[in-house]
Amino acid sequence: MNKRLIGARLWQAMLAMLCAYAAGVSAHHSLSGVFDITKSFEIDGLVSRVDWMNPHVYVYVDAKGKDGKPMTYRFESLPVAMMRKAGLSKTSLLGDGKPVKVHAYPARADTPDLGYMLTIQFADGREIQFSKIPGAESVTPK
């Protein structure tokens, strides 16, 4: 990795941490009590439901668990006001019924169906980044 790329990565990492601090609700203080922010996982599935509510919007994704059996993941996300400010709605989170890829923090408690949604990528390539804190170790979904 050349110095320029390393510098760019460092800049991105510092910026992301600053943004996360500034965002408050994405800060370590607020997430780490419920979610393990040192780890993250990805799943592929179908969005089956969106709870458009405060203090957090929830996105439900039907996917396969670690054992290969169907399960529904429940992903906590941002408050409604932040969603609205970003131009997002319940409809835009529901997507078009095609498969999505979700990147999330796992819950700390023994709740394998719960995660904190960092990004969701739709089949057409669009991605919504709700939060991004670099350095999380990639893990296998529960």
Add this chain to the structure above:
Amino acid sequence: MKIHKSACAVLVLISACGAGVAAAADTSAAAPTPRAADGHPDFNGVWDNGGGIDFLSPQKLADGSVCVTGCAPPAANAAAGPPSPRPPPDRPRYKPEFAAKVSDLEAKQVKFDPVLRCQPPGVPRIGPPDKIVQTAREMVFLYEDVSGPFFRIVPLVTGAVRQDDSPSYLGDASGHWDGDTLVVETANFNDLTWLADNGAFHTEALRVTERLTRRGNEMEYRAVVQDPGVLAEPWQMRPRRMTLMDKEMAEPAPCVDQDLHLMLDDSHHTNPR
């Protein structure tokens, strides 16, 4: 398209420096201040008050991708550097004998902060209204708060605040005009809310004076809090700026906490307000 790989892509800046994605009216304070039939400034409308998230600058990419937080700087603004950090907390100053209580509540915020359980935020923690409906006899303040939808009715009367009802979360308000400034006096609060984050408790003796001044299509919101039994001095909350929006207020979302019981420690939970 992966957002983190798109720093060089053409970015469409949805909002910058606190402006929302929604179309705003002319936000110039220099615009003429419209007036109601009775000659007072017209406060009617939907007002963007920042919602406590005015530090947030979401970005939309050309392919429809959206970045809400933790975004790389938009190419057009790369030279401007990272966004401004959140301002420091704005807190009242307590008498020395209550410092320990405030510290204890702050340390146990997850257990005791009412808004984390979708309870009413109180005044002035709820902040400026999101919509104002004005008549010659009263003002109606409508809120979409992270704790849920709320409203306050402010009769335009001269004299004492109504106190014939039980103490309440948002108190009993009355308003009057001081020139072009609407002054709202509120009392008869219960003691179940906080003045701000971080353990800022109050008593039922709380009185709040809010002053709203419209200049063009902007509104200045100020609040002064008095609770002489516990506060060392009246607390003048940091002023907030409101801008008139060219859109209707959406139905506020309900507040239903689902996962607070899964908190495994006392990690502080910063609230978006």
